[in-house]
Amino acid sequence: MKRQIPLAIVIVLGFVFVFYTFVPHKILADDVFNWYMNWSYSMAPFGMLLGVISLVMMHSVKISRKLPKWQFSFVTLGGLLITSIAGFVWGIQPGTPFMWIFENMQMPMSSTMFSLLAFYIASAAYKAFRARSPEATVLLVSAIVVMLAQVPIGIMISKHLPDVSQWILNVPNLAAKRGILLGVGLGSVATSLKILLGIERSYLGGGD
Amino acid sequence: MNFFERLQELDRRWIYLIVALAIIIPLVVPFNSKTYTTEPTEKMYQLIDSYSGRSDRAVLISFLHDASVMPELYPMEIAILRHCFERKIKVFTITFTASGAPIIDLALNRVKEEYPEIKSGVDYCNFGFKPIILPIVLGMGENIATAIDTDAEGRKIATLPIMKDITNYNEMNLVVETSGSAAGGYWITYARVKFGVNVAIGVTAVMAADEFPYLQSGQLTGMLTGLKGAAEYEKLVDVFAAYRDDSHPHGRPFSSEILREKDTDKLVNITTQDNAVFTTQEYQNFLNKYPTAAAILDKIKKVKDGSVMIKVTDLTQDQKDQLGNDAWTALKYQTHNIIYKFKTARIGMNAQSIAHIMIIVFIVIGNIGYFINRKKQNLAK
Numbered sequence: 001m002k003r004q005i006p007l008a009i010v011i012v013l014g015f016v017f018v019f020y021t022f023v024p025h026k027i028l029a030d031d032v033f034n035w036y037m038n039w040s041y042s043m044a045p046f047g048m049l050l051g052v053i054s055l056v057m058m059h060s061v062k063i064s065r066k067l068p069k070w071q072f073s074f075v076t077l078g079g080l081l082i083t084s085i086a087g088f089v090w091g092i093q094p095g096t097p098f099m100w101i102f103e104n105m106q107m108p109m110s111s112t113m114f115s116l117l118a119f120y121i122a123s124a125a126y127k128a129f130r131a132r133s134p135e136a137t138v139l140l141v142s143a144i145v146v147m148l149a150q151v152p153i154g155i156m157i158s159k160h161l162p163d164v165s166q167w168i169l170n171v172p173n174l175a176a177k178r179g180i181l182l183g184v185g186l187g188s189v190a191t192s193l194k195i196l197l198g199i200e201r202s203y204l205g206g207g208d
Numbered sequence: 209m210n211f212f213e214r215l216q217e218l219d220r221r222w223i224y225l226i227v228a229l230a231i232i233i234p235l236v237v238p239f240n241s242k243t244y245t246t247e248p249t250e251k252m253y254q255l256i257d258s259y260s261g262r263s264d265r266a267v268l269i270s271f272l273h274d275a276s277v278m279p280e281l282y283p284m285e286i287a288i289l290r291h292c293f294e295r296k297i298k299v300f301t302i303t304f305t306a307s308g309a310p311i312i313d314l315a316l317n318r319v320k321e322e323y324p325e326i327k328s329g330v331d332y333c334n335f336g337f338k339p340i341i342l343p344i345v346l347g348m349g350e351n352i353a354t355a356i357d358t359d360a361e362g363r364k365i366a367t368l369p370i371m372k373d374i375t376n377y378n379e380m381n382l383v384v385e386t387s388g389s390a391a392g393g394y395w396i397t398y399a400r401v402k403f404g405v406n407v408a409i410g411v412t413a414v415m416a417a418d419e420f421p422y423l424q425s426g427q428l429t430g431m432l433t434g435l436k437g438a439a440e441y442e443k444l445v446d447v448f449a450a451y452r453d454d455s456h457p458h459g460r461p462f463s464s465e466i467l468r469e470k471d472t473d474k475l476v477n478i479t480t481q482d483n484a485v486f487t488t489q490e491y492q493n494f495l496n497k498y499p500t501a502a503a504i505l506d507k508i509k510k511v512k513d514g515s516v517m518i519k520v521t522d523l524t525q526d527q528k529d530q531l532g533n534d535a536w537t538a539l540k541y542q543t544h545n546i547i548y549k550f551k552t553a554r555i556g557m558n559a560q561s562i563a564h565i566m567i568i569v570f571i572v573i574g575n576i577g578y579f580i581n582r583k584k585q586n587l588a589k
Contacts, residue, residue, distance in 0.1 A: 021402075029350075037343045037355070044339035092309060094317050102275070102310040110276035118563060122227045123220045126570035130578045140575075144568055150413065150436055151561035152241040162244070169420055178421045 007198055014196045055080065142168050212577040223570065230566045234558035240477045241558055245467060248423060249440040252408045252430025254462050255382055256288065257449065259297045264373040266298035268348075270385040270395070271315075274307035277388035277412050282315065283438035283553035284410040285386055287445055289319040290550060293326050294449040294459055298370055300380065302335040302344070302356075309337040309360070318549055328361070329368040336360025345394050349377050349403035377405040382429065386410040390418065396427050410437060435560055438553035443476050446550070451475065452541045454493050475544045478551045484518045484542035491516040494542075498535035505539075518542075 016036070020028045059073035086097040093099065131137040148154040149165030194200035259265035269288060273281055292299040301312045312334055320326055328334070335356050338344050347355025352374065353366035365371060374380055383405055385391045391409040399405045406429045411419060413434025422428040432441055447466060449459040466472055486494060491509075495502045504527050510517045520543055528536050548555075 033346065033350075037347055040340050040343045048339065092313070094313055099310055099313065103314065106307070107275040107278060110274060111279055114276040115279070118231065119224045119227050122563075122567050122570055123223045125567045126218070126223055126574045127220070129571050129574065131575055140571065144571065147564045147568060150434075151557065151564045152243065153561050153565065155242070155244055162246075169417060170424065173417050174420045174424060177418060181421055 003201075003204055006204055007201065010203075011196060011198055014192075018196070052080070142172075212580045215573060215577045216581060227563065227566060230562045231559045234562050235555060238478050238555050239558060240473075240479055241554075241561065242473065243439045243443045243476065243554060243557065245440040245444060246433075246437075248428075248431040248433070249437055249444065250430075250462070250464075252384070252432065253291070253441060253444045253448075255406060255408070255429055256291055256297060256384075257295060257462055259382070260295040260459075261297075263298070264379050266300060266370075266374050266380040267292060268300045268302060268380050268383045270383060270387075271301065271303040271308040271312050272305060272385055272387040272389075272391065273311070274305060274388075275311065278311065279556065280412045280434050280438065281386045281388065281410055282311070283435065283556070284432045284441060285311075285315045286319055286549060287438060287441040287553070288384060288410075289315060289332075290322075291441070291445045291449045293319060293323045293331070294445065296331070296458070298374065299332045300335060300352075300370075301332070303337050304339070304341045304344075306337055306339075312336070312360075322547070329359070329363065330370055333365070333368060333370050334360040335365075341394050342398065345398050346402070348380070349399060349405075351376055352380060377403040380405075382406040382408060384408045384410065386432075387415075388412045389415060391415070392419070392422065392428060396422060400427060408432075435553050435556045439557045442551060442553050446476050446544075446546060447472055450550075452538070453490070454497075476546070476554070477544070478546065478554045481543045481545040482519055482521045484520055484539050486516040486518075486542060488514065488516060490542075494538065498531070498538070501531050501535045501539075504530055 013036075016028075016032060020033060020036075056077065059077050061067075062070050062073045083098065083101055086101055090096040090098060129140060129143075131140050145161065146165045146168055148157060149162045154161045154165070191200060195203070256267055259267065267288075269285065271285065289299065291297070301316065303309055303312055316332065316334060326332065336359060338356070344355055353364075353371060356365050359365055359368070377399060383392075383395045383399065385395060385407070387409065388411070391411045392407050395405065395407045400407050407427065408430040409419060409428060410432035411434070413436070416431070416433040419428065419431055423431050432438060444462070448462050451460050460466075495505070504523070505518055508518055508522050510519075518539065520539060523531075531539070
């Protein structure tokens with residue numbers, strides 16, 4: 001039963017959604033969809049709760065067992081607690097402590113992490129981006145053209161540079177991307193069908 | 209160890225230092241550089257602009273990102289909101305990530321500061337954070353007020369004045385999603401296919417290549433690519449939506465010809481502009497409209513090359529008070545000075561330009577060193 005019930009829920013609801021998407025009948029479009037909406041709304045808080053419990057458990061274990069870098073877990077749990085209290089007590093409108101934390105701590109910290117990318121890219125470009133083979137040379141030249149066309153100086157060098165860059169993005173890039181997308185799409189359809197038909201059961205856990 | 213070998217072994221901390229300077233200096237010392245607009249940006253701008261003044265059209269902006277990608281995406285959001293507020297276009301905002309909610313508040317409040325006449329629930333409405341995406345995307349196709357129910361301030365959507373003439377995607381006809389990852393996926397797959405809504409996106413530059421298939425197929429109406437896309441949109445807003453003259457008191461419609469005009473560059477300077485420049489006829493029209501201004505402005509005006517120039521910083525507070533708010537606002541418009549928050553993408557583009565050049569120089573130097581060393585090694589063998 002532990003396996004059959006979740007399996008039945010997935011198969012039945014999966015097919016309901018397939019019918020909702022492809023069959024424009026009133027029962028499916030209105031009644032079934034409204035029922036689904038209410039269910040999905042009620043699921044979200046449980047998902048959030050699960051996330052919080054999982055985070056607290058993981059870091060509590062880390063602290064209690066003094067696992068490597070356990071001290072940072074205090075920062076994570078402290079951040080969770082303080083931000084939540086700030087949001088619950090004073091709300092999340094501008095001028096509240098929650099918004100202060102967001103503007104003065106989360107925003108600069110997140111942006112700093114993302115901006116490190118620029119330093120790593122520059123370092124990698126210098127240390128590793130070499131024209132070792134014809135393929136690497138094509139990649140290197142394409143990268144230089146696209147990078148130059150992305151900034152105003154590109155058009156000052158040559159008015160054709162943006163067109164060349166656009167061609168690179170619209171033709172070779174697009175062909176490769178579309179190929180990948182088609183592959184991913186066909187793979188998704190195959191996996192979805194296997195799930196709907198109960199063939200693929202790995203999401204239930206265990207080795208079934 | 210020769211020069212090129214030393215160059216190959218350069219400590220990466222020197223590279224970090226050079227990159228840091230290349231980014232920081234242009235941010236601290238802004239300079240004017242040209243921004244060229246591209247077709248995906250122009251298409252998106254034109255579609256949004258076509259909703260101007262219509263009560264039965266609205267734009268939904270989906271903030272699908274957290275703070276990490278704000279430097280690229282936030283200026284886009286500011287520019288789009290500013291466009292909507294300038295041209296009286298109804299705008300809704302929503303996010304499906306908890307960390308997106310404060311970004312919406314921040315963006316709306318930053319832009320709203322400059323538009324005191326814009327009211328929540330009347331001109332814009334923030335749906336806030338919704339934890340699940342699919343039922344909302346599909347539900348709004350049937351009825352927005354039913355799918356969303358309450359806005360971020362807890363008000364019933366159905367009772368808000370903004371909802372007059374707005375029911376579903378037939379009216380809220382464009383969704384703009386800003387995201388640091390796969391933007392627009394749900395909207396293209398479900399909302400566009402089932403309900404025919406227009407979808408446009410704003411993405412970080414590294415993600416743009418992934419979106420070209422959708423752009424080429426027409427599934428995406430427009431796309432803003434990274435900071436450059438934001439800078440392009442800022443420019444379009446300054447040249448058209450925020451432009452004011454006698455014949456265009458509420459902005460002017462998009463025109464490729466105007467973008468190509470040489471004088472257009474003067475409208476989008478990011479350095480501080482404190483000279484209000486008029487032609488003689490424009491100045492006369494201004495005085496006819498604000499007769500009391502003549503006594504003040506005639507004293508400080510300067511005529512150069514047939515243009516009348518007034519340095520607005522020369523006006524004292526008393527003189528500003530005598531001019532009155534309307535005349536003062538109109539005078540400031542004539543300087544085409546852009547306040548900081550509406551030009552951040554263009555300032556950032558200067559830093560990005562230098563950083564790109566720097567990276568290209570690094571690649572070239574690195575490769576020169578590599579080939580010289582390889583040649584030496586081959587000769588030694």
